[in-house]
Amino acid sequence: MSLPQNPFTSSTRPSMKKSPSLEKEGNQMHIKNVDRISKLPDDMLLKIIKSLSTEEAVQTSLLSKRWEGVWKQMPYLFFDMKNALKVELPLAEQSHFIAQLITKVINNHSGNLEHCKILHMTPQTQDGTLETWIRSLIHVKHSKCLELKRFRVNRPGRARVLHLPPNIFSHPMLTSLLLSRYQFESAHAFNNCNNLIILKLFKFKVEGDVLNTVIASCPSLKMLVLEIFQNSRTGCLKIHNNNLKFVHLTCTEIDNVEVSAALLDILSIHNVKLSRGVNIVLDAPRLLQFSQRLWKVCQSLPHIVYNISCDTQGNENIGHEFVMNIENYFMVVFATLAVNVDMMNPKEVYMLKQVLEAWARDLQILQIFFKDNDIDKKEGESSIDGIQNKWGNYFFDIDFRVKSVFLYNFNGSDEDQFALAASFVIQGKMMESLTIDTSSLPANKTLAIDTVVAKLMKLPKGNKNLNIKYI
Secondary structure, three states, X not given: OOOOXXXXXXXXXXXXXXXXXXXXXXXXXXXXXXOOHHHOOHHHHHHHHOOOOHHHHHHHHXXXXXXXXXXXHOOEEEEEHHHHOOOOOOXXXXXXXXXXXXXXHHHHOOOOOOEEEEEEOOHHHHOOHHHHHHHHHHHOOOOOEEEEEEOOOOOOOOOEEOOOOOOOOOOOOOOEEEEEOEEOOOOHHHOOOOOOOEEEEEEEEOOHHHHHHHHHOOOOOOEEEEEEEOOOOOOEXXXXXXXXXXXXXXXXXXXXXXXXXXXXXXXXXXXXOOHHHOOEEEEOHHHHHHHHHHHHHOXXXXXXXXXXXXXXXXXXXXXXXXXXXXXXXXXXXXXXXXXXXXXXXXXHHHHHHHHHHHOOOEEEEEEEEEOOOOOOOOOOOOXXXXXXXXXXXXXXXXXXXXXXXXXXXXXXXXXXHHHXXXXXHHHOOEEEEEEEEOOOOOHHHHHHHHHHHHHHHHOOOOOOOOEEEEO
């Protein structure tokens, strides 16, 4: 029984596809093949093979000597062992053979790597191959982003204990690490991990004290994604990090969670029980003002609280893209969303639109908290007789549905806030209710709110049964 042929060592070189050209010999015209592509500089050839899979890119070395070393300069390597499996061959033999090919490609690659991703089978966790890959990719290839995922064929597999030496993830070039379907019994692989900015642990089995040590060993983290399971519920998950901007938690078996993060802008929660508000303690000044209201309404539902913000250069929060694609990661519908936004900041308004477009489905609850920018409009500057403002119909083309919308810190004289609320009413995006909460506004704003609600009531409703109210 033979295994699949090694595509990287085949002695048969396919002929290079050449473009025809005319050449004159005396009075005769002859067609001559000319390989113009191979005459391009390395950086141009590299742009061509970047669109190929890793296997296809490596096979270009068989075209001609000119192509032999081009793939070795690729900044990305992606390996998926599932794609190479043959049904008729023993899995164990195939697994070992394919792992050898992956090792050979990694060793033959020259230079540093921006990103490497490997989907592998269980044996590589147990025979030392995975550790070899990790050591080579981090400490030799200086990978900036590393993703390692274990899979089982035909049936889901339990997490496998990953035995790694101390400090193996500690290297100044490694900034992003994703691990999936493993189990850690010790945290020493993360010793002195000041380098990591992003850490994602999916379908991970680990005890609370070990996980706490892992998190504490990565003080530079800005994004932390945890989908974890424990052997027991006892203990407290402690996330104390003043650099964190984004945290996602899926923790089905844990008693208590402490989150202390001065710069936290996004908190995503799924399968964390918040009954009576005693299971999670949040010390995050940027979220605390509006996240508590959300938990009172929807403690048991998967939800996200998002303080929409950008830095002084206008760059988005590190977790913004993750929020827009979160269902692709967890295959679960996040039914509730709370956002904090400054409607006078064009970048934040654009980010809000992106989030609403990405969540184009039936939400249960949408809470919008308007930031108080302490800028009073001059008399006559604002008019809400219509819904046209500097954003025009900016929100009118967003196709999403939500059961109930709550607006907080709603300023009756702000035409941008009114335009947003009006677009929801006219387009019928709210299935049941629109509630304007005025509890945080001064008493002198009450009359203005009354006027706004009256104007919203007069708008043509996309949903005739919509209930508009304020409290």
